[in-house]
Amino acid sequence: MKFFKPTLVAIALLSVMGCQESATQEEKAIALDTEIQKQAYGLGASIGMYMERNLEEHDKVGLSLDKSIIIRGFTDSMAGKSQIEKEDIQALLMNLDQAMKAKQREQALASAEASLAEGQKFLEENAKKDGVQVTESGIQYVVLKAAEGEKPVATDTVKVHYKGTFINGEQFDSSYDRNQPAVFPLNGVIPGWTESVQLMSVGSKYKFTIPSDLAYGPNGKPPQVPGNSVLEFEIELLEIVKPEAAPQVGDQ
Known part of the structure; x- marks a missing residue:
């Protein structure tokens, strides 16, 4: 599914750039002096905005995702110690996608009946x-x-x-x-x-x-x-x- 990959990357970027409570102000600061630095930041910001929209859509249908768990899944995977096997992850994401679509259909039907x-x-x-x-x-x-x-x-x-x-x-x-x-x-x-x-x-x-x-x-x-x-x-x-x-x- 196209939706989840940028979402996970975005949350990881957010966690690195702004969500580490123990980091000092100096450690949080980043340089945006060169074109490539600005491009990197722009990519992260773009993915972040995309992620936020998609998480909002999940919230609307009552399938809110815990950001802290998503961040943990990302960092564990990057460290090579994911608690869930790759094949199981694919099945879980397919199930989430199906649940999301079912919730959207349910809401659309209710809205259509009220509109009629x-x-x-x-x-x-x-x-x-x-x-x-x-x-x-x-x-x-x-x-x-x-x-x-x-x-x-x-x-x-x-x-x-x-x-x-x-x-x-x-x-x-x-x-x-x-x-x-x-x-x-x-x-x-x-x-x-x-x-x-x-x-x-x-x-x-x-x-x-x-x-x-x-x-x-x-x-x-x-x-x-x-x-x-x-x-x-x-x-x-x-x-x-x-x-x-x-x-x-x-x-x-």
Whole structure:
């Protein structure tokens, strides 16, 4: 597993550089005068940050790892006196990896179930608001800016600006922030988008509330979108992108 090796090295580095309580201040100090010294320190710092993130992930699922035991395992192994055989270590780490994945699946399922109930309640309340219209499939929308332009069909490619948020208002995506409109075929996105954008005319701007089954469903789009998320999008239809005409025989 890729995760454990840098983690062990990082903890060993931390123990050498900062965790020896008996070391004096002079012994703790290190020279960073040359490029190679700085590179060595940067490598250690990078591994340390990677290690910290991974240990935090274990903590989140209730599989906290005792750093002192990890350090002891590292130093014992370096000294050639590991208390556990290499083959057993590999099996133990595989078991830990499997336990980690099982805990993550368990938490994701619980989160998805809670999100489904929360989303259904939100849709029921949102549908009662003034100006909200509901399609037969359950998509809710409000016209923010009307227009009389052409409407796309599912096989068209469109250019849009958009902002995507969860029902709590937290933004997860925005072409406005990137200062770059998105261009995509309507039949190549989530079903809620395929249906929604066909309601719009070029130049219009709508706000859509899309049920989870017409978005990313129970699996979500990890790590950005949790399972069973109802999503809201403000979409501005800028253009229906027409395919370039094929050159005629004899054209120069």
